[in-house]
Amino acid sequence: MAEGIPTGAAGRAAQAIAKAAAYALMSLFALMTVYPILWLVMNSFKTTREFQVNQLGWPAAPTLANYAEAWSYGEFGKLFPNSLLYTFGATAGIVLLSALAGFAFAKLGSRATRPIYGSFVIGILLTVNTLMIPLFIEVNLLGIYNTRLAVLVVYVGQGLPMGVYLMTEYIRGIPTALVESARIDGAGFGRIFRSVILPMVLPVATTIAILNISGIWNEFALINILVSKTELKSLPLGIYKFSGSLSSDYGKQFAALTIGMAPMLLFYLAFHKQITQGVSAGAVKG
Amino acid sequence: MSSARQIHGEEGRAYWAMVLPAFLVYLLVIGFPIVLSVVLSVSDYSGGKMFGGESWGFAGFGQYARIASDPFFWNALKNNLYIVLVSVFGQLPLGFVFAYLVYRKLVARPGFWQGILYLPNIISIIVVGLLWQTIFSPRGPIGAVMNAAYRREFQDALAALFASRGGFAPTEEIARGILELAGPAGRALFSDPVAELRELLLSYPAGGMPEVLDGLANLFARKWSPEFLTRPDVAMLPVLFVILWMYTGMYLILFLANMQKIDPQVIESARIDGARDGQVMRYIVLPALSGTIVNSAILAISGSLSSFALIYSMTGGGPSRVTEILSIYMYNNAFLGRPNFPLANAISLVIVAISLGLIAATKAVEKRLGGKEE
Structure with missing residues (x-):
């Protein structure tokens, strides 16, 4: 039976080949990620004129002019605060509403839990993107087209199914005795939520927040149909302005793409551990 | 008795106070749009004020027939299925292989590789789309x-x-x-x-x-102008490549996290009994991950069918509509030229139906395979 264990020189050679193949494959993928990004950033410091004769080398005379022009043409100064508001506002909304509903589903008895919680779980499979047309009509019907409220409500809504699911399953793991003893001490449910449940759901709240922050910051399809005024737009809509007719002004386009990429890259650098953990936690569903 | 009922009343009020905010938003963003699209897809609503404007009403199932006879619908559906195939049979196996390489420590510095391969997921899809559009264009580095x-x-x-x-x-x-x-x-x-x-x-x-x-x-000297995105017969290939490139890292993370949950002692003792790498993979790792694989396939399918921004920014559905996917086909019918809201709503429902159908099929396959294993 020992024939299964590769031993001696042949085994070592086989292992070395497997290792080399593993490195080659991963390096290829890594290169396909790193090189395009480096190429983009490098060329964002060239004038369009230099770019036309030098597409591969370092910039001979690095310039920041592209950034200044891209910033003002894209009106990023207006879009940045909007992106911040949408991202953190909606994320806070998702976490809070999910925690409330999750607490009720997990610890308060009601016959309504089965159908309502079930509908949230089904909602995980229904991506809001496919509903953008009826959503556009609904928003017009309610008279909230071109409002920040519409963007926030839609973003909260699209994050709720996963958020409610994760919260409910998490809170189910918290001992019911904790809730019961607080009840016996005379605490109301609101009080129990605030002082018993909220502090305990921090880990899953972090996961939900991480899952939503990058998703909402980068979201394009929905906000594209919800607002048309520049004052209400988010960063991705501003970056999209640099496609089409403006794409021949390469330097400016590259600078705009770099501006669009930078915040999330920094976020990723700072929190990549939490992000990876959040992603693996978020995708475990029944 | 009376005190029990009182508690029940308080609990009931608390329950609804906590569930309703989430449920109402959910209904507003997902529930109501579905109902609305069912209604509008069989109507003759032509935009404008829904109440008190031009009157509109039931118009039959003509829009569905129209979709079925539109070659552009079938083209978009075909492209969506390509994306599903690349996701399920490209991203998933590759992600699995990468995860296994990291898990078995065949590469050093696992965190580094994981970090780089996941990177495309973090960047705005619009940036990704425009970046790759440039890379495949005549002004890009390939040329x-x-x-x-x-x-x-x-x-x-x-x-x-x-x-x-x-x-x-x-x-x-x-x-x-x-x-x-x-x-x-x-x-x-x-x-x-x-x-x-x-x-x-x-x-x-x-x-x-x-x-x-x-x-x-x-x-x-010979000059070559890359035509990846301008030649209708090949334009879909770069798109599929980018989709493969973009999401493989996510499955790497998912699979790796679940491989790390396997008790290392099980693998250790199998190795002592003489099991080879291939056998460990076949009899321990794969079965332990079967649930994760099915869930990932479901994630990949629903993601594939709802994708919009990548192709919208990378090709806009062109050249001559060959890279259109269902969501762009729907978007164009609603917002380009003369809007046709009933048609667009019918398309929206068709996408939802196809997505749920594929997910049900995946679940069915899982049941069949799961039955065989036992």
Whole structure:
């Protein structure tokens, strides 16, 4: 039976080949990620004129002019605060509403839990993107087209199914005795939520927040149909302005793409551990 | 008794106070739009005010028939299915292999590889789309690298030619040699090639080798203009490549996290019993991950069918609509030209139905396979 264990020189050679193949494959993928990004950033410091004769080398005379022009043409100064508001506002909304509903589903008895919680779980499979047309009509019907409220409500809504699911399953793991003893001490449910449940759901709240922050910051399809005024737009809509007719002004386009990429890259650098953990936690569903 | 009922009443009020905010938002964003699209898809609503405007009503199932007979719908559906296939049979297996390599410690610094391979998921899809559009375009690095190579090749050949004739001189013989290298396309630049080229060669300063090489390379070296995104017969390939590139890292993370949950002692003892790497994979790792694989496939399917921004920014559905996917087909029917809201709503429901159908099929396959295992 020992024939299964590769031993001696042949085994070592086989292992070395497997290792080399593993490195080659991963390096290829890594290169396909790193090189395009480096190429983009490098060329964002060239004038369009230099770019036309030098597409591969370092910039001979690095310039920041592209950034200044891209910033003002894209009106990023207006879009940045909007992106911040949408991202953190909606994320806070998702976490809070999910925690409330999750607490009720997990610890308060009601016959309504089965159908309502079930509908949230089904909602995980229904991506809001496919509903953008009826959503556009609904928003017009309610008279909230071109409002920040519409963007926030839609973003909260699209994050709720996963958020409610994760919260409910998490809170189910918290001992019911904790809730019961607080009840016996005379605490109301609101009080129990605030002082018993909220502090305990921090880990899953972090996961939900991480899952939503990058998703909402980068979201394009929905906000594209919800607002048309520049004052209400988010960063991705501003970056999209640099496609089409403006794409021949390469330097400016590259600078705009770099501006669009930078915040999330920094976020990723700072929190990549939490992000990876959040992603693996978020995708475990029944 | 009365106190129990009172508690129940309080609990009931608390329950609804906590569930309703989430549920109402959910209904507003997902529930109501579905109902709305069912209603509108069989109506003759033509935009404008829904109440008190132009009157509208039931118009039958004509929009669905219209979709079924529209070749652009089938083209978009085909592209969506390609994306599903690349996701399920490309991203998932590759992600699995990468996760296994990291898990079995075949590569050093796992965090580093994981970090880089997940990176595309963090960048805004619009940036990804526009970036790859540029990379595959004539102004991108692929074309630049190829053309630099052609140029160097041509200049080396020129230098060899000059060396074999005892150095550069504007002779007829050298002009013929250059035209030979330039090929028919180069000769076509002149009406009387040899004489005109000699005249050109005479205009260079004596001993100005670099200028000659540069000038002739500008004139004659092969130039290639990448057509990845402009040729209808291949345009879908770069799109599928980017989709594969973008999400493989996510499955790496998912699979790795679940591999790390396997008790290392199980693998250890299997190895002591003489199990090989392949057997460990086949009999321990794969079964332990079967649930994760199915869930990932479901995630991939629902993501594939709802994707919009990547293709919208990378190709816009072009050239001549060949890279359209269902969501863009729907979007264009609602927002481009004369909007057709009933049609767009019908498409929306068709996408939801296809997505749920594929997910149900995945679940069914899981049941069949799961039954076999046992």
